[in-house]
Amino acid sequence: MTVIARRLAGHLARGIAMVLVVATISFFIIRNIPGDPIAARYQKLVEQGMSPEAAERATAVMYGFLPSGTLWEQYVDYMGGLFRFDLGVSVTNPGTPVTTVLGEAAKWTVLPVLTGTLLSFLLGVTMGVYAAIKRSGVLGDLLAISGSLLHGVPQYVLALLMGAIFTTLIPVLPPGGTADILFEPGFNAGYIGSLIEHATLPVVTYALAGYGGWILAMKSSVVTVLGDDFILAAELRGMKRSIIFRYIMRNAILPLFTILAISLGLLFGGAIFIEKIFNYPGLGFLLIESVTNRDYALMGGAFLIITVAIVVANILADLFYTVIDPRVRSGAEAAA
Secondary structure, rough: OOOOHHHHHHHHHHHHHHHHHHHEEEEEEEHHOOHHHHHHHHHHHHHOOHHHHHHHHHHHHHHHHOOOHHHHHHHHHHHHHHOOOOOOOOOOOOOOOOHHHHHHOOOOHHHHHHHHHHHEEEHHHHHHHHHHHHHOHHHHHHHHOOOHHHHHOOOHHHHHHHHHHHHHHOOOOOOOOOOOOOOOOOOOOOHHHHHHHHHHHHHHHHHHHHHHHHHHHHHHHHHHHHOHHHHHHHOOOOOOOOHHHHHHHHHHHHHHHHHHHHEEEEEEEEHHHHHHHHHOOEEEEEEEHHHHHHHHHHHHHHHHHHHHHHHHHHHHHHHHHHHOHHHHHHHHHHHH
């Protein structure tokens, strides 16, 4: 059994355990939130003249479990459904499975947030290298200041500023939504162009929100690598600067892969404030709506998909780290 296979098996076991723990914790936290829409619906049916037994059956059909069941019974039912990939039925979308609601919202989150994350990573890493190399000059100072400013501004403030500038002061982009209703959904130029136009503000805002952190992290990492002995030895031996630069980049960017993996995992949570401000119906927007409406099943499903995404992203990052970094691979082989 190879080192990578052993590490993968260990990560999968720990990942499954973590998902179950998070599912359990989120279940009990969510169920203890004041207010119960399911019980309220049951009570309303009874008040309308329906017998308690009939109201229970109707509520169970609508929401997936009996309102009169004990918390433990609901937990057992929830975990049983989890192993069947059944997360229940959404309260805010009666009769619609949570997995269907999440899948519909995911398509409006994954591509824009993924695009914004990768843009911010590539731009931040590139500018971080220049900020480190030119750190004693004006360019390095300006890049570092730009990173610090953007890193310190909350996402919702950036979203509000971008919206105010490009939808009000300079009205060149739509204020929200996913596409104009004038276009027929499908693979046609008008609809695709409208999708891109509506996604521009969320993507750019998300990219700017992440840029500051990446440039500062990359600058710090490059400065650390520049002081390593192997770089100084390479310079003394007269190696070409292009070769030295490749070594610097490779070693400096390694620590950022774990952060990138977590960021990619978090993209399934959506850019909550950005999606809400731009009325973009992704997973972040859905999470806010589920909390507002006390939609237990939908809340639990949203937390669960974020947890699974982060666990998978960390497993992939660790395996990638093992492949590209000989030090990690040799350490794993020695431990085995």
